Amino acid sequence: DTAVSQTPKYLVTQMGNDKSIKCEQNLGHDTMYWYKQDSKKFLKIMFSYNNKELIINETVPNRFSPKSPDKAHLNLHINSLELGDSAVYFCASSPRDFYGKAFFGQGTRLTVV
């Protein structure tokens, strides 16, 4: 069983489109995250949710909107995609108060053309 699964694995889309990436974890963790890894491989946190509540919202364009329908799911919706959004997006989860031990999904490789 996959602990943290995200879909799709690859996403190629045109500029200006709106797209969503879904993430689900079956570990029973309270905290979930979205990270972006750019072409230089730098992994940067975008959002963090703790039991459906947004607790971290880094400086991210508001074209990016996370949604957590329940504590096992954290989806990422991106409006008006731009070329610079091309990156690998990782979903992750961790136990509450144990934020260092994060489990990552396999990543979604987004290419905007």
Add this chain to the structure above:
Amino acid sequence: RKEVEQDPGPFNVPEGATVAFNCTYSNSASQSFFWYRQDCRKEPKLLMSVYSSGNEDGRFTAQLNRASQYISLLIRDSKLSDSATYLCVVKDSSASKIIFGSGTRLSIRP
């Protein structure tokens, strides 16, 4: 200054060698420290936590130096399968988040 800094490498060493790399962090109030490993085109995975007194896990030894604000990872008797990018991770004391370094690339040659 970046919150977490690492030498990007690459470190290219022969199989069986011992290799070590450091990571420095800027926030002296940081509480927790970790090493993650990321294989090419894969997700990061937790390698080990770093404890104040230093800790070992098989061939891997992690150390923390709070005075100089760095952590280190030592790999003994390196294997081809150790080739990966090693990410230093620091838990921010004031917020519920972890901060990743940009990683050190390690390549083990036969």
